[in-house]
Amino acid sequence: MTATATLQNVTRADVEDFLFAEADLIDNWKLPEWLELFTDDAHYYVPSTDVDPEAAPDNNLFYIADDRFRLGERVKRLMKRTAHVEFPHSKVRHIVGNVRILERNGDELKISTAFIAHRTKNAVTDVYFGTGIYRLVVRDGKMAIREKRSILASDGLRQQGRVSFIL
Amino acid sequence: MTAVLKKVVDNERMVDNDREGQRFRVARKAFVSKEILERERANIFDKVWLFLGHESELNKPGDFLTRSVGGRTLLFTRDAKNRFHALLNTCPHRGARVCRERSGNAKSFQCFYHGWVFGLDGSLRDMPGKESYPEGFAERPTSSLQPVPKFDSLRGFCFVSFNPNVESLSDYLGNAKEYLEVVADHAEAGLTVVGGTQEYSIRANWKLLAENSFDGYHAAVNHATYLEYLKSTTGGLVPIQLVGHARDLGNGHGVVEYKAPWGRPVAQWIPAWGDDGKKRIDAIFDKLVAKHGTERAERIAHYNRNLHIFPNLVINDIMALTIRTFHPSEPDFMSVNAWALAPKDEDPKDRSSRLFNFLEFLGPGGFATPDDIEALEQCQDGFKNMAEVPWNDISKGLAKETPSFDDEAQMRGYWTEWNRRMYGA
Numbered sequence: 001m002t003a004t005a006t007l008q009n010v011t012r013a014d015v016e017d018f019l020f021a022e023a024d025l026i027d028n029w030k031l032p033e034w035l036e037l038f039t040d041d042a043h044y045y046v047p048s049t050d051v052d053p054e055a056a057p058d059n060n061l062f063y064i065a066d067d068r069f070r071l072g073e074r075v076k077r078l079m080k081r082t083a084h085v086e087f088p089h090s091k092v093r094h095i096v097g098n099v100r101i102l103e104r105n106g107d108e109l110k111i112s113t114a115f116i117a118h119r120t121k122n123a124v125t126d127v128y129f130g131t132g133i134y135r136l137v138v139r140d141g142k143m144a145i146r147e148k149r150s151i152l153a154s155d156g157l158r159q160q161g162r163v164s165f166i167l
Numbered sequence: 168m169t170a171v172l173k174k175v176v177d178n179e180r181m182v183d184n185d186r187e188g189q190r191f192r193v194a195r196k197a198f199v200s201k202e203i204l205e206r207e208r209a210n211i212f213d214k215v216w217l218f219l220g221h222e223s224e225l226n227k228p229g230d231f232l233t234r235s236v237g238g239r240t241l242l243f244t245r246d247a248k249n250r251f252h253a254l255l256n257t258c259p260h261r262g263a264r265v266c267r268e269r270s271g272n273a274k275s276f277q278c279f280y281h282g283w284v285f286g287l288d289g290s291l292r293d294m295p296g297k298e299s300y301p302e303g304f305a306e307r308p309t310s311s312l313q314p315v316p317k318f319d320s321l322r323g324f325c326f327v328s329f330n331p332n333v334e335s336l337s338d339y340l341g342n343a344k345e346y347l348e349v350v351a352d353h354a355e356a357g358l359t360v361v362g363g364t365q366e367y368s369i370r371a372n373w374k375l376l377a378e379n380s381f382d383g384y385h386a387a388v389n390h391a392t393y394l395e396y397l398k399s400t401t402g403g404l405v406p407i408q409l410v411g412h413a414r415d416l417g418n419g420h421g422v423v424e425y426k427a428p429w430g431r432p433v434a435q436w437i438p439a440w441g442d443d444g445k446k447r448i449d450a451i452f453d454k455l456v457a458k459h460g461t462e463r464a465e466r467i468a469h470y471n472r473n474l475h476i477f478p479n480l481v482i483n484d485i486m487a488l489t490i491r492t493f494h495p496s497e498p499d500f501m502s503v504n505a506w507a508l509a510p511k512d513e514d515p516k517d518r519s520s521r522l523f524n525f526l527e528f529l530g531p532g533g534f535a536t537p538d539d540i541e542a543l544e545q546c547q548d549g550f551k552n553m554a555e556v557p558w559n560d561i562s563k564g565l566a567k568e569t570p571s572f573d574d575e576a577q578m579r580g581y582w583t584e585w586n587r588r589m590y591g592a
Contacts, residue, residue: 046532048363050269058519061363061507063532070527073399077392077534084389085537122544124370156366158502162531162540 007104007138015111015136016099018143023094026166031075034166038145039137042068045149046163053131053151063152063163078165085164090121092165096132108146109136115150119165126160128167129153182586183558184579191561191579195553198372198546203589204498210588211478212237214330216339218480218492219243219253221508222323223359224270229287232270235494235502237329241315242266242276246287253318253327254289259310276312285312322351323358343420346474350484352467353433354510355458358488361522365505367531371543373479373495376503377581379539380481380491381473383413383423383573384563389542393528393535397429402438404428411470411572413564419477419584421577427471429486432521433510434468440520447514475577477584487525499547505530 005014025034038044046064047055057065066074077083098114113132118125135147150167157163181203183192197203217237224232225245232243233256242256242265258265263280266273275292277284284293289312291305304310317328319336324347326336337344351358369376379385386409387394397403411425430437434455436448455464472484481491488508493501507525509518528535549556561582564574586592 048365050366051363055362057522057526058515059361059522061361061365061505061522061530062526063365063530065523065526069400073396074534076399077396080392082391083538085541122548156364157531158366158368160531161368161370162537164532164537 005138005141005143007107007109010101010109010138010143012099012101015101015109015143016096018136019096019099019111019113019132019134022145023096027092027094029079029089029092031078031166035072035075038068038071038148040068042071042145043147044071044074044166045147046167047149047151049152049154049156053133053149063157083164085162086121090119090165092117092119107137109138109143110134111136115167117165117167119160128160128163130167132167180592181589182582182592184583189562189565191565191575191582192558193561193582195550195557195559198374199498199550199553201498204495206589207495208238211585212329214328214333214588215478216317216319216326216328216333216336217478218476218490219318219325219327221358221360221490221506222251222320222325223357223511225251227272229272229274230270231266231268231273231276231287233266233268234504236327236492237494239315239329240264241327242312243325244287244289250288251318251320251325252288253315253325254312255315256312258283259291259313260294265312289314321347324351339418340476341418341420342414342416343418343422343474343476346416346422346424346472347476347482349463349467349472350474350482350488350508352455352459352463353484353488354512355454356510356512358508359511360490361507361509361518363507365530366503367505367540368500368502369493369540369543370500371540371547372498373493373501374585375543375546376493376501377475377479377481378578379543380483381413381421381423381475381577382575383411383425383473383571384575385539385542386573389538390528390535392538396527396534400439402440403430405430405435405437407435409572413570413572413574413577415576415580415583417580417584419581419588420475421580422472422474423572423577424470424472425572426469427485430520430524431468431471431486432513432517432524433488444516444520447517451517475581477581483529486528487521489525489529 044066047062051060081087095116096113100112102112103110111134115132117128130153131151133149136143137146181194181197228247230245240256242254244252256264258278265278266276275284282295286292291310315327316331407426407428409427413423434448434451436445452468474482479493483489491505493503495501530536561575561578564570570576
């Protein structure tokens, strides 16, 4: 992306570059760097799979509904040896595709993706798949995540059992 | 095979309650054997009362949901007269699952295979080619969607049993009933299941989750990161010691009841909720005092409860209110469902704090439950060594008159009942 990127001239390729870089940080457990992609008022959501994908966490039970503070705490936790579910860190690879710019509104872009993430731990491999909805802001020529909503397409987490890494 | 394990296999002695030796042990074989799971189905899941759902999940006439309970697939309905029905979701004609939706609202259910139509109460209403059946066929009891043998509820908590001769639900719940009542008393207007189900699974034996659900001993170590998180929040804690007691409630039920430093929307305020929050929490507490008196109000508001109802229902009345059930499909695999309960008339701000609280500890994306899941799966893996290391030790607090919340008396009660039902011991 050029330094002069604005909300109006950001292309899908720019957005893809940003999202691929995000996935790379997650897959390599560079979570403190990943956290820097978020705005100070950011949210990260993983709704339960029997609610409306656009449901609010105020009155619906989600799997994850982090504000920026708790997202930071999640990152701190996941980098500790005492986050037992992720010690040693599982091996994760994301494929992010079907990227579309849905809206350019106010100071933000609404982005939709399809994601597949594989996770291996203790010789068991699980697949997580679904739709990613992002609200991205463009500031000083750089993109930042104001909201990331990872909507699982599976029936709950019946095989996977946990969503302990970042989707 | 070691001599000890051979003895276990020969005698099927799974629980070793050695009073003289001050030792209580459970054979690891109990967590891995297919034969034992089959026996558990016959002697436990087919015999006792099992949690089906909460009345608030079916809000209005015509509401229905489908759910797996005790290895069956059930259809839970509310008919036009507001009566609740728990039906076996299989067509009496040729067997197909009649209702294939997760939940909804309907006037009737039509089997998609041959078209038989059933009412919300399960009665056969119509079928194609009626004239080919004898008169009165539709009225035969065997022509309806079959109800579960027993269905009953307590304060909105609905239970089923596949044993026509089961004792009454009230007798079965026994001493646990009082704790369910304390939970139901959170709100005069009643409780409701909040939208959204956490559905997950654990690659471990189902009894490991039963134990874990009221295990006060593991929190400080297993959930250290959660406690560190609470300390790093601004105003997330009040200066209250984590202290309390455990009770074996009989019939396999057990509870730990304790004070804790986290916020409770009913009704322990934390500074993070601000002055407005304090006013609301105070008002909730005053209402509880007016209705139940100071002593019971204190208990409802300021004590936490992890209640386990044998064999597979957990009510956690902690920083949020949750219902959790779990069902085995293999000795080393269980499916878990968890719901959030809340007062029907809760202020939206308190509802929001409640659910925010819920997620910081509980569920497959929380800061604590995933570490429980990891622990249970690692126990299951460790049982591969059971030929050499055949026993689990459950002796903590054995000599104490009043066991602490972090002792294992409640687990001994669970295993004693399990052993009685499995082996008549």
